[in-house]
Amino acid sequence: MNKCIFLDRDGVLNRDKVDYVYKKEDHIILPGVVDALHNFKSAGYRLVIITNQSGIAKGLYTAADVMICYDLLQEACGGIIDGIYYASYHPDYNSECLTRKPYTLMFEKAIAKFDIDTAQSWMVGDKERDLVPARKLGIRTVHLQCDSHKYDADLTVFSLLEASEKILA
Numbered sequence: 001m002n003k004c005i006f007l008d009r010d011g012v013l014n015r016d017k018v019d020y021v022y023k024k025e026d027h028i029i030l031p032g033v034v035d036a037l038h039n040f041k042s043a044g045y046r047l048v049i050i051t052n053q054s055g056i057a058k059g060l061y062t063a064a065d066v067m068i069c070y071d072l073l074q075e076a077c078g079g080i081i082d083g084i085y086y087a088s089y090h091p092d093y094n095s096e097c098l099t100r101k102p103y104t105l106m107f108e109k110a111i112a113k114f115d116i117d118t119a120q121s122w123m124v125g126d127k128e129r130d131l132v133p134a135r136k137l138g139i140r141t142v143h144l145q146c147d148s149h150k151y152d153a154d155l156t157v158f159s160l161l162e163a164s165e166k167i168l169a
């Protein structure tokens with residue numbers, strides 16, 4: 001079985017915006033992220049992004065835009081990310097969906113595909129809804145704190161680089 005770092009996207013890998021990140025020029029990778037991804041990869045972790053992209057449901061952008069941003073990140077880190085799962089649903093626009101965080105389906109798909117041992121794995125997110133599904137599945141949680149909100153997590157950090165240093169210590 002494999003160990004995995006599950007990663008929320010906006011606010012963890014790239015700078016978050018008040019509205020949505022879907023244009024190339026708005027996709028700004030946060031400081032230390034590329035180094036952190038390499039640290040995790042060198043330590044044998046799979047890297048999987050799990051992201052809600054309800055802007056697709058709202059008609060603001062398309063799945064192709066999500067993949068363009070993913071390709072930019074892959075380019076920056078040398079293609080070491082193993083996969084991305086995104087939820088294109090929103091209860092107010094198309095449907096309530098078991099894919100969308102805080103539900104667990106995106107995680108479960110990744111766990112099956114990459115044969116992941118949840119007990120050896122971590123989820124890094126900046127919102128409570130990132131951590132809820134991880135707790136349910138027995139994945140350890142890292143809250144990347146980006147404002148005054150504090151959530152119950154196994155680790156609290158202020159950057160992905162700090163998360164890599166603490167997890168790999």
Ligand SMILES: [Mg+2]
Nearest residue numbers: 008010011126
């Ligand atoms: Mg986020």
